[in-house]
Every structure is written in C-alpha cells, then in structure tokens.
Amino acid sequence: MTEQLTLYSYWRSSAAYRVRIGLNLKGLPYRTVPVHLVRDGGQQHAEAYRQLNPQELVPVLMHGDRVMRQSVAILEYLDETWPSPPLLPAASRDRQRARAIAQVLACDIHPLNNLRVLQYFDRTWSVPQPEREEWVRHWVAEGFAAIETMLTDHPSTGVFCEGDIPGLADCCLIPQMYNARRFAVDLTPYPTLVRVEQACLALPEFDAARPENQPDAPAPEPAPA
Amino acid sequence: MTEQLTLYSYWRSSAAYRVRIGLNLKGLPYRTVPVHLVRDGGQQHAEAYRQLNPQELVPVLMHGDRVMRQSVAILEYLDETWPSPPLLPAASRDRQRARAIAQVLACDIHPLNNLRVLQYFDRTWSVPQPEREEWVRHWVAEGFAAIETMLTDHPSTGVFCEGDIPGLADCCLIPQMYNARRFAVDLTPYPTLVRVEQACLALPEFDAARPENQPDAPAPEPAPA
Numbered sequence A, B: 001m002t003e004q005l006t007l008y009s010y011w012r013s014s015a016a017y018r019v020r021i022g023l024n025l026k027g028l029p030y031r032t033v034p035v036h037l038v039r040d041g042g043q044q045h046a047e048a049y050r051q052l053n054p055q056e057l058v059p060v061l062m063h064g065d066r067v068m069r070q071s072v073a074i075l076e077y078l079d080e081t082w083p084s085p086p087l088l089p090a091a092s093r094d095r096q097r098a099r100a101i102a103q104v105l106a107c108d109i110h111p112l113n114n115l116r117v118l119q120y121f122d123r124t125w126s127v128p129q130p131e132r133e134e135w136v137r138h139w140v141a142e143g144f145a146a147i148e149t150m151l152t153d154h155p156s157t158g159v160f161c162e163g164d165i166p167g168l169a170d171c172c173l174i175p176q177m178y179n180a181r182r183f184a185v186d187l188t189p190y191p192t193l194v195r196v197e198q199a200c201l202a203l204p205e206f207d208a209a210r211p212e213n214q215p216d217a218p219a220p221e222p223a224p225a
Helices: A014-025 A047-052 A071-081 A092-108 A115-125 A129-152 A168-182 A191-201 B014-025 B047-052 B071-081 B092-108 B115-125 B129-152 B168-182 B191-201
Strands: A005-009 A031-034 A060-063 A066-069 B005-009 B031-034 B060-063 B066-069
Touching: A005 A014, A014 A071, A014 A168, A060 A071, A066 A071, A066 B092, A071 A092, A071 A168, A071 B092, A092 A129, A092 A168, A092 B066, A092 B071, A092 B092, A115 A129, A115 B129, A129 A168, A129 A191, A129 B115, A168 A191, B005 B014, B014 B071, B014 B168, B060 B071, B066 B071, B071 B092, B071 B168, B092 B129, B092 B168, B115 B129, B129 B168, B129 B191, B168 B191
Parallel strands: A005 A031, B005 B031
Antiparallel strands: A005 A060, A060 A066, B005 B060, B060 B066
C-alpha cells in the first residue's frame, strides 16, 4: 500500500473532518490539499476541482489515481482496504446500527445545514441570518434527540457510539458536535452525545483531525495585551 | 433464516421504496405495515411508531425482533445477510463508487426534499408552494447533473449504475427518478439516468416496488366514461 493518499479538504467542513478522523484512526498518513469554500467565489466550483468532483463539494480522497467522493463511502473504503483497527463492528446487526447512526448524521442533519443550503436561503429567499441559524439548530436538535434515544436505549452503546472502539458513527458524530457548538445549539438534552464526544476528543486521532489543527485553519486571534 | 421481515412503509416514501427494491432483488418475502405520513397528523409521529424509530421517519425494517432504521444501512444489512445476488460489486474501488452514487442520492438530494422540510418552509417561513417546488427541482438538478457526469465518465457504468447487475446505487436512483417526475423535473439533461431507469423498471423486482403497486397506494382514478 505505497500509493499516496491525498485529501481535498476544508478545515471547517464536517464531511472532510469525518474522513480526517477515519484516516487517523487507521494510522494512514495523507497529504492535505486545502479547498477554500468561500474564497475566490468558492474554490470547489473551479473547473480543475469539478473534474475531481462534479458535485463541487469536499472532501475528495485520492488513493493513487483513484478518485473517491462522498465521505461515508470513503470511510467504508478505508475500512475494507485497511481492516485493522476496524471502523465497523463484526456482527451484521451491530454494523447496521452503527451505519444507521452515521446515516442520521450524514443524511438527516448535515446536508440540511450545509453552506450551499444556507447560501440558497440567503440568495434566493432573502432569509435573515437569525432565521437561517434557527433552521440549523432545528435540524441538529431533531437528529441529536433521535441519536440520544438510540444510544441510551441500547446495550451495545459503550465508551463510543457502538462498543468500546471508536468507529464510523463517531467519525460522523464529532464533526456534527463541532458544528452544533458553532451554531450555539444547547447540548444539555444530549448527555450521552457529550460523553462520547469527550471520550473521542481525548484521543490523538480525533484531536489531530480538529478543524483548528488543520493547515488551512486561520491563525488564532492574538491574546489581548 | 426463518425470522419474519416486516417493513414499515409509506407507498410514496422514496426511502421506503429503496428498501422494497432491495428486498425484492434479494428475493425476500416481507410483510408491509403502512405508516401514513399525512393522515392523523402523520402516523410516524404516533407514540407506538416512535418506539420503533425515534426519528419518526419511514422506513423501519424488522428482522425477527431486530429493529433497523435508515434505508441505506438497511440495504447494507440485507447485502451482508443474504449475499446473493449482490447489491454491491466485489472490488473495493467499485464498491466505493457505487456507495458514493447512493450517498449523493440519499444524502444530498432526498433529505433536502423530504416532506418534513417542505412542511418547515410552509409552517415556519410561509414559503409559497411554487417556490417550495422550485427548491425541490433545484436540488434534484444539482444531484442528477453530478451523477450523470459520474456515470458517463466511467468505464464501470453498465446496464445499471455499476456494471450489469442492479444494486445499491440503482435502489437509490429509481425512487429519486419517481420523485423528480412527480415534481416535473426536466429529465432531458440526464439521458444516462433515464436509460438506467428504463432498464430497472423493466425488471419485476423494481416493478413490484413501485409506489402505485403498494397495498397502501390510493386506488387509481376511474377512467372517464
């Protein structure tokens, strides 16, 4: 496996964040190519990037000359290609549950709150920013409430969403927690999610994947004198 | 495998439609329990159904006493539990591509156009119906254009999205084509999608899964005298 891994990423994209966690959990070194989602009218819309991803979204992962799109499908590829440590549990019923949690996050929260959707509201319907932010919080709350129930009701919840090994569901949860804090979502109704987040962020694989630790993250504000 | 399969379904739900196709492709008999998404204020919000799915969405598949949510995660379970005929190709790179196409449909088109989203626009922002329908068409067009490119540019596109066996991507595509027609999306820019749709709908497994062939579909309008 000497073929290089290259991730087209944006520091604050939650879909790219998922893949960064997955790569780190697998112990795979990779090169980052930043794609700035706002600068230059959105670098993801540039012709060269469209050749990599006709959806004009991040991330894209290149493995050698292989072009891979869609973060959850990329994580499945990583798990099939480098099985250890696993991102999914062994038993099919547990795999189904882990994937279902991941899909709640990847299908039913994140795409609704994505940059392009908020831009649509602004440009097409002139929805004021406070109402756009209320929209974001609404869908986070709907999804988080469901996942909190799925976790508290189930015996296979462990230190992480599924058992005691961080995996696919955690790769999807942690970026969404970051996004929730960014939009000032009240997290007190989701104590299990907060507990899992703390366990994840204590691990170096998650820490290295944090938005603020990316090469394209803006420099931190200088401390007041 | 004598445990019964029970699908909580709504005839016009595209997520339930995906699972119906998958069950039929695997040759698995199942029992349908209709959940009417509008009647009674939405039967998916009833307490008994919330016990099955805290997301209050269809579908849910029961396999014996196992409760499974999220259509794509359910399709993965079907493929792991009954491997033949396969819903995913053998090689990891091809599996990645098939899953990526499925995720474009399941993450980046369908959740944006779901009933609950259109209800939010109506109830919270009073967005008029023509603008709500324009929104639906916008995201279908964005996603379909990307998939059309992904299919026309790639040598492993066959009779179906991935090769010559109908699979996961087709399970997700066909319901979204149905939805696109329902909202009068112009499909002429997507000749490959239309070709794949025709190939799929010629198969009895897809035909039996069509919305109008479900037990909870309304009776067809009587022909004019």
